[in-house]
Amino acid sequence: MRHEFFSSNIICCIVLRPELGEKYFKPFPQGLRPGKSRALIAGTKAPTPEQPEYYRKLPRRFSELRRNTTRRALDSFPNLAVYVTNSAHGFFTRHALTKPKILSTRPLFPAARAVLDRNFEVDYWTPAERITREELLKRVADKDGLVCLLTEKVDEELLARAPKLRIAATVSVGYDNIDVAACTRHKVAATNTPGVLDDTTADFAWTLLMAIARRLLEGDAWMRSGTWPGWDLDQLVGGDVWGKTLGVLGFGRIGRGVARRASGFNMRVLYSDAVRAPEDVERELHAEFVDRDRLFRESDFISLHVPLLPDTRHLISRENLEKMKRTAFLVNTSRGPVVDEAALAEALENKKIAGAALDVYEHEPLVNPALLGRRDVILTPHIASASLDTRTKMAVMAAENVVALFEGRRPPNALNADALGLK
Numbered sequence: 112m113r114h115e116f117f118s119s120n121i122i123c124c125i126v127l128r129p130e131l132g133e134k135y136f137k138p139f140p141q142g143l144r145p146g147k148s149r150a151l152i153a154g155t156k157a158p159t160p161e162q163p164e165y166y167r168k169l170p171r172r173f174s175e176l177r178r179n180t181t182r183r184a185l186d187s188f189p190n191l192a193v194y195v196t197n198s199a200h201g202f203f204t205r206h207a208l209t210k211p212k213i214l215s216t217r218p219l220f221p222a223a224r225a226v227l228d229r230n231f232e233v234d235y236w237t238p239a240e241r242i243t244r245e246e247l248l249k250r251v252a253d254k255d256g257l258v259c260l261l262t263e264k265v266d267e268e269l270l271a272r273a274p275k276l277r278i279a280a281t282v283s284v285g286y287d288n289i290d291v292a293a294c295t296r297h298k299v300a301a302t303n304t305p306g307v308l309d310d311t312t313a314d315f316a317w318t319l320l321m322a323i324a325r326r327l328l329e330g331d332a333w334m335r336s337g338t339w340p341g342w343d344l345d346q347l348v349g350g351d352v353w354g355k356t357l358g359v360l361g362f363g364r365i366g367r368g369v370a371r372r373a374s375g376f377n378m379r380v381l382y383s384d385a386v387r388a389p390e391d392v393e394r395e396l397h398a399e400f401v402d403r404d405r406l407f408r409e410s411d412f413i414s415l416h417v418p419l420l421p422d423t424r425h426l427i428s429r430e431n432l433e434k435m436k437r438t439a440f441l442v443n444t445s446r447g448p449v450v451d452e453a454a455l456a457e458a459l460e461n462k463k464i465a466g467a468a469l470d471v472y473e474h475e476p477l478v479n480p481a482l483l484g485r486r487d488v489i490l491t492p493h494i495a496s497a498s499l500d501t502r503t504k505m506a507v508m509a510a511e512n513v514v515a516l517f518e519g520r521r522p523p524n525a526l527n528a529d530a531l532g533l534k
């Protein structure tokens with residue numbers, strides 16, 4: 112990229128929005144100042160025969176630029192090394208002077224690495240242990256982009272320490288690790304990876320639901336202990352799934368996926384959500400929209416699929432657990448803090464509900480010790496989306512969001528695209 116820049120005959124640098132200018136401006140040649148809206152054209156080599164023509168066509172003044180310049184027009188100048196502008200006018204940087212620097216807090220999968228390596232200078236965190244907060248803050252300080260996992264917090268502190276940062280791309284659909292409002296204030300695009308993990312996650316929620324109802328892990332442990340005395344009538348009798356009532360809390364992409372699976376088990380499906388689903392979706396999934404109270408009272412299985420937000424934190428509270436059937440099971444593949452773990456342990460101990468299967472925890476990687484020894488609980492290590500295909504797709508999606516931003520396109524999964532005026 113650097114070579115491309117210096118071998119070009121013409122540099123056109125356009126900074127339209129002063130408040131965005133700073134970020135784009137940094138790597139530019141001396142003499143340009145952010146905040147001054149202008150077009151600048153300069154020759155770095157002796158003029159070629161075509162150059163006068165370029166000079167003539169290129170917009171020189173801001174006013175001309177606004178009226179006449181489109182991305183297409185700029186693209187027609189093959190020697191144009193740099194142009195920078197903002198989304199309000201529909202075009203962005205075409206060439207950076209150097210490859211943007213990206214920090215990836217994991218080595219990712221080869222397919223995602225290939226996308227990043229083609230476009231960026233990437234600093235991958237490769238040690239087996241997670242990157243510490245201190246190391247993260249240190250490494251992100253000079254980076255233009257960040258690819259992170261849900262275990263890394265992108266907050267005011269991090270953003271303040273990374274003045275060049277333009278994008279934070281989390282390899283997860285849940286983005287409670289990202290302070291999106293703070294990103295917007297710092298003019299950093301925030302992206303997630305929705306859609307590609309729906310079925311894998313729904314499959315896993317279903318796996319947990321079946322496993323807790325039919326006491327799968329207890330059976331497995333018994334067999335391995337070598338103490339099973341042989342078949343008997345009342346051994347490990349569990350709850351039926353077939354024909355029972357499923358309550359889906361959070362009827363988005365994944366919640367609907369779980370409801371779809373329930374139809375194969377002849378289940379009645381109730382759902383509760385902040386927003387009612389369209390009629391055709393309800394019809395297709397045979398799902399009935401109910402208030403939360405009714406969902407708690409009537410469901411034999413409750414599967415959680417809400418994002419973690421202030422009003423979903425401890426949604427599964429002592430009070431709501433009290434409303435559930437004593438024979439009911441809880442499945443959580445959403446986010447740990449949606450469940451009050453202490454209240455859950457208490458409800459299980461007092462036989463208020465029959466069991467719980469958890470993939471996510473209130474204080475990951477810790478689990479409330481009161482849950483650890485219980486036979487009526489299944490615990491898995493946050494692996495609901497963990498198939499190789501899906502995790503690869505998620506990583507590639509995060510990488511492609513970063514590429515899109517630096518190519519001047521709106522990142523397909525930007526959470527604050529409108530707030531930043533990305534087009």
Ligand SMILES: NC(=O)c1ccc[n+]([C@@H]2O[C@H](COP(=O)([O-])OP(=O)(O)OC[C@H]3O[C@@H](n4cnc5c(N)ncnc54)[C@H](O)[C@@H]3O)[C@@H](O)[C@H]2O)c1
Pocket residue numbers: 284285286305306308312360361362363364365366383384385386416417418419420422423444445446470471493494495496497
């Ligand atoms: N365990 C895992 O590995 C794993 C994998 C994927 C997703 N997740 C979690 O699952 C969540 C759901 O993912 P999705 O792709 O289905 O998201 P989504 O945005 O498609 O669906 C979330 C649904 O929750 C609803 N909702 C929001 N606030 C609510 C409230 N206060 N009360 C009731 N409903 C509310 C929304 O209206 C929406 O329909 C993610 O946010 C993520 O945290 C976990």
